[in-house]
Amino acid sequence: MNDKSSQVIDTMARKCIVGRMRLMNRVITGLYDSALRPLGVKASQFNILVVTGQLGLARPAEVCSILRLDTSTLSRNVERMRTQGWLEIVPAEDARAQPFRLTEQGRLLLEQCAPAWERAQQGAEELLGEEGMTLLDKLARKLGLPMS
Amino acid sequence: MNDKSSQVIDTMARKCIVGRMRLMNRVITGLYDSALRPLGVKASQFNILVVTGQLGLARPAEVCSILRLDTSTLSRNVERMRTQGWLEIVPAEDARAQPFRLTEQGRLLLEQCAPAWERAQQGAEELLGEEGMTLLDKLARKLGLPMS
């Protein structure tokens, strides 16, 4: 490999935003997955539970817009969580819609997640530091996240 | 749902680090996936190509350590990329090892990715802003990323 090629590759390695983002995502997700494992919940599912809990009655399109998820992704996640008994579909006027909400069991589960979530949250804060937390807040706002 | 429950859920929604991290990851990954799509490369694969290019001869365990990837994940990614003709396995002394490197085609592809990567990179920088970029650098260092 010649020098020019090496240089280009080196630049892409050192500056790549998506590389960093994905790596950090794996690390942080691992933290929460570990903490939530005893409850049988994954980080992805936890976030859906939380948003559903906030909305009360959740329209898939709305949840996807909030979480920036493809509708097909949510569709399958909801299906799995429905199978677990955490969510239930609610009949709607519009026959196309499939609004859902937490079941009683789902609400209980979500509350039971709180201590594990706290622990993971603390671990993540330690990793990121005070400064990192502030930064994350700003990034979230920069991306216009509804969760900020 | 009573007030106490709502409060807990609201806190988890507003403060959740993993939620933000995963959401930002989806947004940023989408940016790079779109830019790289004409080349038939995904963000995940691009990052493996880059690290392999840097290492020259890449041992799976080493790549996994750098990218914080499970070995089983890398194993399958490498297999797909080998099928594409981008990577090749190199025989090693230790018969357990499966070191690999870029093929000529893989090296060319990686170089051809540079303009698309630049475009995605610019898009990401616009999203994150100057400040966000600095923050990301710091986060990366905080997590001890080798890519910083």
Place this chain on the structure above:
DNA sequence: GCCATGTATTTGTATATACAAGAATATCCC
């Protein structure tokens, strides 16, 4: 040399994710 132990990787299984295409229903306009 052999056996226990350790190391490097793959395989089995499950979830998460997105794009493209399909299905079902609603709306609009004539």
Place this chain on the structure above:
DNA sequence: GGGATATTCTTGTATATACAAATACATGGC
């Protein structure tokens, strides 16, 4: 009211990801 169009969601397909278990080889002690 009926057909074109838009909306909402699901299905088909492919990749990414991790954990647990299996495989295959190496190493060290006896």
